Amino acid sequence: MDRNFAIRGIICYTPGADGLVVRENAYAVCEEGVCRGVFDALPERFGALEVVDCTDRLVLPGLVDLHIHAPQYAYCGTGMDYELMEWLDRVAFPEEMRYADADYAARAYGLFARSLKQSATTRAVVFGTLHVQATLLLMDCMEQSGLVSYVGKVNMDRDAPPELTEESAERSAADTRRFILESARRNYRRTKPILTPRFVPSCTDALMAALGGIRREYGLPVQSHLSENPDEVALVGRLQPEAAFYGDAYDRFGLFGDAGGSAPGLNTVMAHCVYSTPEEVQRLLDNGVWVAHCPSSNMNLGSGIAPVRRYLERGLRVGLGSDVAGGTTESMFRAVTDAIQVSKLYWRYIDREAKPLTFPESLYLATKGGGAFFGKVGSFEDGYAFDAVVLDDSVEPQARRLPAASRLERAFYRELDKNGIAMKFADGERIL
Amino acid sequence: MDRNFAIRGIICYTPGADGLVVRENAYAVCEEGVCRGVFDALPERFGALEVVDCTDRLVLPGLVDLHIHAPQYAYCGTGMDYELMEWLDRVAFPEEMRYADADYAARAYGLFARSLKQSATTRAVVFGTLHVQATLLLMDCMEQSGLVSYVGKVNMDRDAPPELTEESAERSAADTRRFILESARRNYRRTKPILTPRFVPSCTDALMAALGGIRREYGLPVQSHLSENPDEVALVGRLQPEAAFYGDAYDRFGLFGDAGGSAPGLNTVMAHCVYSTPEEVQRLLDNGVWVAHCPSSNMNLGSGIAPVRRYLERGLRVGLGSDVAGGTTESMFRAVTDAIQVSKLYWRYIDREAKPLTFPESLYLATKGGGAFFGKVGSFEDGYAFDAVVLDDSVEPQARRLPAASRLERAFYRELDKNGIAMKFADGERIL
Numbered sequence: 001m002d003r004n005f006a007i008r009g010i011i012c013y014t015p016g017a018d019g020l021v022v023r024e025n026a027y028a029v030c031e032e033g034v035c036r037g038v039f040d041a042l043p044e045r046f047g048a049l050e051v052v053d054c055t056d057r058l059v060l061p062g063l064v065d066l067h068i069h070a071p072q073y074a075y076c077g078t079g080m081d082y083e084l085m086e087w088l089d090r091v092a093f094p095e096e097m098r099y100a101d102a103d104y105a106a107r108a109y110g111l112f113a114r115s116l117k118q119s120a121t122t123r124a125v126v127f128g129t130l131h132v133q134a135t136l137l138l139m140d141c142m143e144q145s146g147l148v149s150y151v152g153k154v155n156m157d158r159d160a161p162p163e164l165t166e167e168s169a170e171r172s173a174a175d176t177r178r179f180i181l182e183s184a185r186r187n188y189r190r191t192k193p194i195l196t197p198r199f200v201p202s203c204t205d206a207l208m209a210a211l212g213g214i215r216r217e218y219g220l221p222v223q224s225h226l227s228e229n230p231d232e233v234a235l236v237g238r239l240q241p242e243a244a245f246y247g248d249a250y251d252r253f254g255l256f257g258d259a260g261g262s263a264p265g266l267n268t269v270m271a272h273c274v275y276s277t278p279e280e281v282q283r284l285l286d287n288g289v290w291v292a293h294c295p296s297s298n299m300n301l302g303s304g305i306a307p308v309r310r311y312l313e314r315g316l317r318v319g320l321g322s323d324v325a326g327g328t329t330e331s332m333f334r335a336v337t338d339a340i341q342v343s344k345l346y347w348r349y350i351d352r353e354a355k356p357l358t359f360p361e362s363l364y365l366a367t368k369g370g371g372a373f374f375g376k377v378g379s380f381e382d383g384y385a386f387d388a389v390v391l392d393d394s395v396e397p398q399a400r401r402l403p404a405a406s407r408l409e410r411a412f413y414r415e416l417d418k419n420g421i422a423m424k425f426a427d428g429e430r431i432l
Numbered sequence: 433m434d435r436n437f438a439i440r441g442i443i444c445y446t447p448g449a450d451g452l453v454v455r456e457n458a459y460a461v462c463e464e465g466v467c468r469g470v471f472d473a474l475p476e477r478f479g480a481l482e483v484v485d486c487t488d489r490l491v492l493p494g495l496v497d498l499h500i501h502a503p504q505y506a507y508c509g510t511g512m513d514y515e516l517m518e519w520l521d522r523v524a525f526p527e528e529m530r531y532a533d534a535d536y537a538a539r540a541y542g543l544f545a546r547s548l549k550q551s552a553t554t555r556a557v558v559f560g561t562l563h564v565q566a567t568l569l570l571m572d573c574m575e576q577s578g579l580v581s582y583v584g585k586v587n588m589d590r591d592a593p594p595e596l597t598e599e600s601a602e603r604s605a606a607d608t609r610r611f612i613l614e615s616a617r618r619n620y621r622r623t624k625p626i627l628t629p630r631f632v633p634s635c636t637d638a639l640m641a642a643l644g645g646i647r648r649e650y651g652l653p654v655q656s657h658l659s660e661n662p663d664e665v666a667l668v669g670r671l672q673p674e675a676a677f678y679g680d681a682y683d684r685f686g687l688f689g690d691a692g693g694s695a696p697g698l699n700t701v702m703a704h705c706v707y708s709t710p711e712e713v714q715r716l717l718d719n720g721v722w723v724a725h726c727p728s729s730n731m732n733l734g735s736g737i738a739p740v741r742r743y744l745e746r747g748l749r750v751g752l753g754s755d756v757a758g759g760t761t762e763s764m765f766r767a768v769t770d771a772i773q774v775s776k777l778y779w780r781y782i783d784r785e786a787k788p789l790t791f792p793e794s795l796y797l798a799t800k801g802g803g804a805f806f807g808k809v810g811s812f813e814d815g816y817a818f819d820a821v822v823l824d825d826s827v828e829p830q831a832r833r834l835p836a837a838s839r840l841e842r843a844f845y846r847e848l849d850k851n852g853i854a855m856k857f858a859d860g861e862r863i864l
Binding site: 076077079108111296299300305329345347358406410412414419 | 505506507509510511513530536540543546547728731732734735760761769772773776777779780782790791829831838841842843844845846851
């Protein structure tokens, strides 16, 4: 199959957060990897296209994971009885040290990429470790997986175990340049580098300044963490008293979106934003920074619930993240339903004016919402990258036939991405 | 395999809420369906037993689901954008009407029982509908599944659609007697009837009084719902102003445990208890009533979070329920991790003195905690019913070997009950 075809099936997508489109026996057209829209009958101009028959199967945009830690996948689902800062010291950091060993990295990242390939995720923004060689291996694995991704070599030069503390800001910056240049040399088609200061507690001002310079020099996107947990926010306040708020500690160094309007490929995504102050929310908005909402991780590490409804009302850019291994699964189906569940508790206990997320809204976040970080991604509208997942929900017992929209909702709540994915495409190329 | 054998493997269980026992290369002994303890080497007196070799596999007690609605399984994972009372009217009740049709009931209950058979659940307390014939079909299906269960014909004679409102308290009581007698006539080995007033809003005083009489006459356990949602609690207050609190509306009719100390087979379980007042908690304690904590359902229907830590501190009897289809999965592995997750949010936002549940504590609730409703169930201690699940976690990618306790935790967080169950036993009989 080349990148020109039409899929016939139950085409489901969310052009806006306020509505789910479900069209049965419809055609989604792919030309050169780009979606040309959805049609009840195939228009004559597409008459020569191969038709992939997925009749009565659910066809939806590929899911976008805005925040996932590849090196943490090896212990995913363990160590969940700790809160964030203790979990980093006891669970996350000891594992990340292992990636100094390239053999271990190759094995572990191979398993990570295989699991993402088998999932419903078509695009991801990925943390590696501080190790250049291991992170390049991770890029190799991601490239082979067929997913489209940004992958970051992590920067951290303070407040971590010695094995995970780069010896100086200069050395960290030099390694980052080496990582960028080598990844360019490898000519990946789907895999790009992203600047990745771990979080403010791990990065000195000197390092932040150096990364800001690298960003200007090479024109790179940025990923990091923001306002995840009260203890962490308090620590940042102590470490960076000159910053007006947590996010300002990135913005001062040009690592927090782009006040001049972000250019494609220069976007910034910040994971969590559970405790963002009004000033920080305003800056997120002004700078066009994406929020990666990670509901599972925020529960598991005792952090809390991000006020996603409020962010949507303010017009913030929001997507979802699995945050493996603060999150215990790479399933973005689970992230969609987790986001709904925690929004109901937020409404019940914290803010009765913040209406719970609906299923279409949460699906929107996981497709078009996060997809926008990559450009025109996450929808079957004309001009969008053709990322698609085809689900066979006949694996689910059926006492009676359910409406198509209910079948889609069920597929998410019952995590059919584990055993129901029939096909998967990114940029019109078949992955599964 | 008869009911006399020993399993060799990684034996995991929670004799108390405060501790997980994990014994590698150990033997759990089953004699006549009863566990005779766990041993590092097989004692001579058991030397003649067949040894089932599950070396390096995780062997844990069967999971106990204290609250599940069989007729709601057909739409499980759909209709999740409603709050409780609207969800009953729009989703649950229309489905339950279908069980007037015995053909539909046979098909739907067959699928339900098959899914429970394939799950990690070995014991369940199950709601049917008000239909006698359909509920007897459900008992047939449960008996064939190999699980041990209580199954209830639901009583409801007010405040529901006409198709789901029994014509009088007398008729409802007469149907209940018919259900009890016919289920006795069928001589089930594993399946018993349980009295099931749906909840206070659905039952007139006359019906409650009649059920109290039936309970005294036949000596039956009771299941129902209690203090699930603020709107429901308010409705009960209006409907039953003479009751001191919600639970008192059951207790007045002898349907709320047993003030004289409950006899085996006469236990009461109340689902949810999210909004129980101090007086109600005291009565739950005094009457020895089990709380079925259903975290997933309580999120999905916007109800809230039950204060499980406080209940455990008070010495209440607590187990877990999947509450299909307020819960979206029959997986009790998921219930275990959901209970932990919501307890972290409860601690974070509602009561900073209520420590989050740990993994061993939540596993305890789902095994020995709920198991006690059935008697000596949910542990591998001497004298306990031999209910066991054997997990093959080699289906999970492994970059390195994890400690056995971490493998157990991972199996729960990553829901290995979906694809990792190698064997399952109830009362020493092999189900899978």
